[in-house]
Amino acid sequence: MTPPHFAFSATFILALTGLVFTRTHLLSALLCLEGMMSLFVALSLWALQLDITSFLASPLLLLAFSACEASTGLALLAATARTHGSDRLQSLNLLQC
Amino acid sequence: MYATPHILTSCLIIVLIILVFPLLTTLSPHQRNSDWPLSQVKTSVKIAFFTSMVPLCLFLDEGAEVIVTSWTWMNTLTFDVNISFKFDMYSIIFTPVALYVTWSILEFTSWYMHTDPLVNRFFKYLLTFLIAMIILVTANNLFQLFIGWEGVGIMSFLLISWWYGRADANTAALQAVIYNRVGDIGLIFAMAWMAMNLNSWEMQQVFLTSEDLDLTFPLIGLIIAATGKSAQFGLHPWLPAAMEGPTPVSALLHSSTMVVAGIFLLIRMSPLMEKNPLALTICLCLGALTTVFTATCALTQNDIKKIVAFSTSSQLGLMMVAIGLNQPQLAFLHICTHAFFKAMLFLCSGSIIHHLWDQQDIRMMGGARFLCPTTTTCLGIGSLALTGTPFLAGFFSKDAILEALSNSHLNAWALILTLIATMFTAVYSLRLIIFVALGNPRTPRSIFQMNEVDPAITNPIKRLAWGSILAGLLITSNIIPLKTPEMTMPDEVKTAALMVTLLGFLLALDLGNLTGHQLKSTTQRPVHLFSNLLGFFPPIMHRLSPKLSLSFGQMVASQMTDQTWLEKTGPKAVTSINMSLVTTTSNAQQGLIKTYLALFLVTITLATLLISL
Numbered sequence: 001m002t003p004p005h006f007a008f009s010a011t012f013i014l015a016l017t018g019l020v021f022t023r024t025h026l027l028s029a030l031l032c033l034e035g036m037m038s039l040f041v042a043l044s045l046w047a048l049q050l051d052i053t054s055f056l057a058s059p060l061l062l063l064a065f066s067a068c069e070a071s072t073g074l075a076l077l078a079a080t081a082r083t084h085g086s087d088r089l090q091s092l093n094l095l096q097c
Numbered sequence: 098m099y100a101t102p103h104i105l106t107s108c109l110i111i112v113l114i115i116l117v118f119p120l121l122t123t124l125s126p127h128q129r130n131s132d133w134p135l136s137q138v139k140t141s142v143k144i145a146f147f148t149s150m151v152p153l154c155l156f157l158d159e160g161a162e163v164i165v166t167s168w169t170w171m172n173t174l175t176f177d178v179n180i181s182f183k184f185d186m187y188s189i190i191f192t193p194v195a196l197y198v199t200w201s202i203l204e205f206t207s208w209y210m211h212t213d214p215l216v217n218r219f220f221k222y223l224l225t226f227l228i229a230m231i232i233l234v235t236a237n238n239l240f241q242l243f244i245g246w247e248g249v250g251i252m253s254f255l256l257i258s259w260w261y262g263r264a265d266a267n268t269a270a271l272q273a274v275i276y277n278r279v280g281d282i283g284l285i286f287a288m289a290w291m292a293m294n295l296n297s298w299e300m301q302q303v304f305l306t307s308e309d310l311d312l313t314f315p316l317i318g319l320i321i322a323a324t325g326k327s328a329q330f331g332l333h334p335w336l337p338a339a340m341e342g343p344t345p346v347s348a349l350l351h352s353s354t355m356v357v358a359g360i361f362l363l364i365r366m367s368p369l370m371e372k373n374p375l376a377l378t379i380c381l382c383l384g385a386l387t388t389v390f391t392a393t394c395a396l397t398q399n400d401i402k403k404i405v406a407f408s409t410s411s412q413l414g415l416m417m418v419a420i421g422l423n424q425p426q427l428a429f430l431h432i433c434t435h436a437f438f439k440a441m442l443f444l445c446s447g448s449i450i451h452h453l454w455d456q457q458d459i460r461m462m463g464g465a466r467f468l469c470p471t472t473t474t475c476l477g478i479g480s481l482a483l484t485g486t487p488f489l490a491g492f493f494s495k496d497a498i499l500e501a502l503s504n505s506h507l508n509a510w511a512l513i514l515t516l517i518a519t520m521f522t523a524v525y526s527l528r529l530i531i532f533v534a535l536g537n538p539r540t541p542r543s544i545f546q547m548n549e550v551d552p553a554i555t556n557p558i559k560r561l562a563w564g565s566i567l568a569g570l571l572i573t574s575n576i577i578p579l580k581t582p583e584m585t586m587p588d589e590v591k592t593a594a595l596m597v598t599l600l601g602f603l604l605a606l607d608l609g610n611l612t613g614h615q616l617k618s619t620t621q622r623p624v625h626l627f628s629n630l631l632g633f634f635p636p637i638m639h640r641l642s643p644k645l646s647l648s649f650g651q652m653v654a655s656q657m658t659d660q661t662w663l664e665k666t667g668p669k670a671v672t673s674i675n676m677s678l679v680t681t682t683s684n685a686q687q688g689l690i691k692t693y694l695a696l697f698l699v700t701i702t703l704a705t706l707l708i709s710l
Contacts, residue, residue: 001709020694
């Protein structure tokens with residue numbers, strides 16, 4: 001495996017691990033979500049290395065969608081903080097419907 | 098040489114002026130004396146009658162007819178509407194007949210409506226009706242005829258609802274107006290067609306320019322108009338319901354004059370109908386159906402005025418049959434003779450009703466021959482004339498029509514129905530006489546307080562009796578037949594009407610004898626009910642059809658529009674579809690996010706390692 005390949009694969013898998021195994025704070029989950037943006041580097045290298053110009057749009061799409069999801073996540077965080085007082089994950093079970 | 102048209106025109110216009118004069122005097126606020134109906138209205142009609150005899154004599158002597166066009170009322174570039182009177186054979190003969198009958202009826206009314214506080218208004222209405230009828234009869238163009246047509250319709254409405262405190266009278270008047278209106282649609286359609294295609298409403302121009310055109314549409318319109326006004330089957334329930342009005346109204350309007358307006362229209366338009374076999378067949382079959390249906394209904398009625406009303410309807414059907422046979426002159430002859438004996442029958446019934454203190458049910462009458470012999474005699478004369486007893490008035494017209502029907506190559510079904518109706522005429526007439534005049538009184542009311550001393554009762558009835566006896570002979574001897582009657586026929590055909598009538602009399606006598614015996618343990622309802630409830634026509638048309646229409650309307654408005662389109666296919670559809678999807682999806686997902694994400698992580702790691710190594 002080439003070093004760039006290893007670099008962004010490792011970044012992605014580590015961030016995903018952090019997202020899956022969060023325990024206390026919602027904010028840490030959101031931060032790990034941003035860490036999974038190494039996917040952006042992966043897509044750009046893929047298109048550039050293999051000279052497939054039609055795939056060059058995909059990193060831009062990923063950027064746009066990540067902006068949306070980051071803002072959505074922040075809005076959810078703010079709403080949770082407003083209603084529950086903190087972003088601790090244990091308090092999110094209280095209003096289970 | 099020039100005198101005849103002048104005399105003719107002057108006399109006829111004077112007749113109209115004499116009739117209108119009492120109406121004009123009512124416009125002044127001056128209080129009229131209590132004698133006004135008798136002294137003014139009846140006298141004016143009497144004088145008008147004698148004045149109209151002059152043109153009649155001139156016509157009989159010289160055959161003089163005249164058309165008077167006096168004033169152009171409206172004109173556009175292409176279309177003129179004039180005031181023009183046509184005094185031809187039909188109107189010259191009909192006007193004296195109508196005036197004679199009206200004179201007798203007005204004299205009778207002065208006794209009948211004596212205690213009514215609004216008797217002056219009643220006479221005014223009757224006079225207005227008479228003027229409208231004369232306008233209709235003497236009209237030379239369809240516009241003037243339409244004026245008379247609507248005039249008689251409105252006066253009929255006002256007179257039927259004379260006792261407007263009675264709910265039945267109001268509904269009857271509404272029935273009359275609505276059914277007449279339906280007929281008017283036909284007349285207006287015919288007028289519009291003629292205005293568009295023939296460019297005129299003057300009858301001469303209509304007859305001349307319609308030679309080669311296909312006249313089916315306007316003729317069907319005219320037949321619908323006659324169906325409405327003359328109570329043919331389909332638009333007939335208003336005529337028996339119109340008996341809610343006072344008896345003079347029934348005598349004048351609904352026996353002699355107004356109901357023949359439809360037939361008169363068809364007689365006027367008969368040159369158009371001659372060449373159209375479809376219209377003739379429609380008239381024939383419609384008339385035959387009317388005459389037998391209404392005669393059937395008359396068999397079991399218990400109100401004396403309803404029996405006479407159905408008898409009128411039956412005779413109107415016979416007139417329609419005559420028109421369908423392409424014999425307008427025979428229909429006109431029957432109009433004139435029928436006016437006499439039918440008005441007399443109504444006046445006799447009015448006299449009997451008043452003598453029995455407003456008892457109209459024949460099951461409660463009886464023994465009228467003791468109480469009012471003159472009236473009973475004239476009732477008998479009228480019934481005999483109605484059934485076509487030889488050489489009374491009805492014989493000349495009825496027998497002529499039946500002979501023409503038997504000798505024609507037209508619909509045999511119509512012939513059979515008309516003969517059956519003739520038999521029924523004899524049956525219900527005899528039933529009427531048996532119930533009313535024969536036997537002993539069955540009424541519990543005190544009947545011994547009135548007598549026939551007032552000449553206002555007996556004189557009109559006697560005058561009309563003379564008319565019923567002589568009118569047929571006089572009219573047939575003096576007019577020139579337009580079509581040749583059939584001269585030779587087998588004996589049975591010649592006496593068919595007479596035989597059928599005698600058979601009807603015998604049948605009625607036999608059935609009358611049966612009323613004293615009880616041959617079945619329970620009553621046999623179905624046939625009697627069909628006849629007594631007028632063939633179920635009023636309940637179906639007046640109750641069932643509006644109920645269906647209204648419930649359909651309600652269903653469309655509330656269920657179709659509000660409930661279905663605005664609710665169920667709109668918001669509720671969206672809700673129901675989405676709810677089902679959401680429920681299914683929610684049931685499928687358990688929500689174990691951590692497990693799912695952990696599995697995802699393991700898969701990605703393994704995939705990356707496997708690919709890169």
